[in-house]
Amino acid sequence: MNPTDIRKMVVGDLWTNSTAYENTEYVVDHFGNRFMGTESERKAKDHILGLFRAYGLENPREEPYRYTGWKRGPCKVEMTSPVQREIWAFAHPHSGSTPPGGIEAEVIDLGKGAQQDFEAHAGRIKGKIVLASTGWHPGQSYFLGHRVGKHGWTSDAGGVGLMIRNETPGGLIETGTIATGYRNTGEIPVVGLSFETGALIERQLKKGPVNVRIDMQNEVSPGTLGWNVVGEITGTKHPDRVVLVGAHFDGHDIGQEAASDDLLGAMVVLDVARALARFKGAFKRTMRFVAFGNEECLTVGSTNYVAQHENEIGNLDMMINGDGLGRWPNPFFCVNNPPELVGPLSRLVGEWKIDAAVGVSDTRNPAWCTSTDNHPFTMKGIPTMVISGRGRASALGTAGRGAAVRDHTICDTMDKIDKFVVKQYAILLAELLVALAQRDEPLIRHSSKEEVLDAVRKYGYIDALKAQRRWHPDSTLGIR
Numbered sequence: 382m383n384p385t386d387i388r389k390m391v392v393g394d395l396w397t398n399s400t401a402y403e404n405t406e407y408v409v410d411h412f413g414n415r416f417m418g419t420e421s422e423r424k425a426k427d428h429i430l431g432l433f434r435a436y437g438l439e440n441p442r443e444e445p446y447r448y449t450g451w452k453r454g455p456c457k458v459e460m461t462s463p464v465q466r467e468i469w470a471f472a473h474p475h476s477g478s479t480p481p482g483g484i485e486a487e488v489i490d491l492g493k494g495a496q497q498d499f500e501a502h503a504g505r506i507k508g509k510i511v512l513a514s515t516g517w518h519p520g521q522s523y524f525l526g527h528r529v530g531k532h533g534w535t536s537d538a539g540g541v542g543l544m545i546r547n548e549t550p551g552g553l554i555e556t557g558t559i560a561t562g563y564r565n566t567g568e569i570p571v572v573g574l575s576f577e578t579g580a581l582i583e584r585q586l587k588k589g590p591v592n593v594r595i596d597m598q599n600e601v602s603p604g605t606l607g608w609n610v611v612g613e614i615t616g617t618k619h620p621d622r623v624v625l626v627g628a629h630f631d632g633h634d635i636g637q638e639a640a641s642d643d644l645l646g647a648m649v650v651l652d653v654a655r656a657l658a659r660f661k662g663a664f665k666r667t668m669r670f671v672a673f674g675n676e677e678c679l680t681v682g683s684t685n686y687v688a689q690h691e692n693e694i695g696n697l698d699m700m701i702n703g704d705g706l707g708r709w710p711n712p713f714f715c716v717n718n719p720p721e722l723v724g725p726l727s728r729l730v731g732e733w734k735i736d737a738a739v740g741v742s743d744t745r746n747p748a749w750c751t752s753t754d755n756h757p758f759t760m761k762g763i764p765t766m767v768i769s770g771r772g773r774a775s776a777l778g779t780a781g782r783g784a785a786v787r788d789h790t791i792c793d794t795m796d797k798i799d800k801f802v803v804k805q806y807a808i809l810l811a812e813l814l815v816a817l818a819q820r821d822e823p824l825i826r827h828s829s830k831e832e833v834l835d836a837v838r839k840y841g842y843i844d845a846l847k848a849q850r851r852w853h854p855d856s857t858l859g860i861r
């Protein structure tokens with residue numbers, strides 16, 4: 382069967398099924414949020430491996446790895462002066478603990494808490510608890526205000542704690558790891574606050590000094606076991622040339638579901654694999670589908686994947702990250718690296734009349750998004766892109782997350798998922814894969830290590846990577 386007919390059959394299949402949605406619901410309802418190191422994560426992994434088998438993928442397997450895990454313990458935060466008030470707060474994953482009885486310190490408000498805010502207040506941070514928002518400055522890359530950097534800058538300046546306040550009103554706390562979980566652990570206690578709690582503290586700070594006590598005990602778990610789940614459709618003409626598409630199946634634990642970030646993406650990838658697997662033997666290049674473990678703490682599964690497959694890095698044509706598949710409207714093929722990939726990708730999308738926008742980035746979709754699973758592949762010079770939605774940029778006027786951009790909050794739940802949007806993304810991904818798998822040449826060559834490091838320099842990310850404890854120019858992956 383020719384690729385055009387295969388495409389029509391696959392699109393018809395995906396349009397007349399809600400398998401990705403139903404599988405997401407099943408996993409959420411039966412296993413929960415799949416947070417790192419939990420029974421929920423292990424059960425979801427087993428279930429996903431079963432689906433890979435049931436859908437007829439070749440070489441279905443789990444690929445285990447070990448990393449430094451973290452367990453949430455009790456967390457109590459209170460304002461002790463000028464007024465006494467208990468504060469609703471969650472520890473950020475990988476947050477350090479306080480001594481028993483907690484720490485009490487004066488609060489310093491650094492606004493957005495991006496790199497320049499720490500520089501502007503250097504010398505005033507030592508011994509204090511920093512209050513920063515989830516944001517970054519207008520026009521600036523998201524990466525320069527990333528929470529992992531806020532943690533590093535606070536710790537480097539001698540701050541004793543960090544409170545990250547949601548920029549979006551609505552009473553929700555935004556969570557997220559503050560360490561590179563595969564190798565490092567957090568250095569200081571870090572908690573998330575709602576916009577409204579931040580406003581309360583800000584209001585008191587206008588009148589005079591504010592003191593806060595943080596008392597929390599978390600547990601570091603070295604040697605925690607995690608898994609990537611993998612399946613393939615082998616190419617007939619170039620079996621050793623691989624287009625890899627992956628999305629992470631783990632989620633954050635502050636909600637019960639973590640439905641759309643990014644279980645939904647992983648289930649879209651699986652559904653596309655299911656639809657394409659019916660045409661095994663009709664594709665020139667190999668397609669490899671990966672459900673990554675523990676992206677949330679920070680790209681642990683994908684980093685280990687790249688480290689475990691170093692000897693076949695040269696065979697990967699491209700890595701497509703599905704962290705965002707089906708999550709927001711307005712699908713966007715966002716090129717990560719190299720930026721020159723936009724040209725050939727746009728031509729391919731044009732030839733095949735695939736209805737998705739192609740581009741490099743805006744401040745919400747930075748070309749160098751280092752906090753999701755394409756990052757370790759990018760650092761090894763593999764061409765990378767993310768499929769996500771532009772709806773996110775217009776959904777909120779702020780840099781925080783709320784009911785509209787709900788991932789990393791307790792309201793990332795099934796009821797927010799739009800079945801029509803999910804099908805749209807599944808179809809676009811399938812169309813792209815059919816087009817890529819028919820090619821005799823990759824779209825673009827790999828970047829050299831020097832080119833990758835030059836790009837990091839050009840984007841001004843070296844200081845931020847240092848603050849994130851992730852600047853390892855010798856190994857680029859950060860795993861030795």
Ligand SMILES: [Zn+2]
Pocket residue numbers: 629642643676704753
């Ligand atoms: Zn995610």
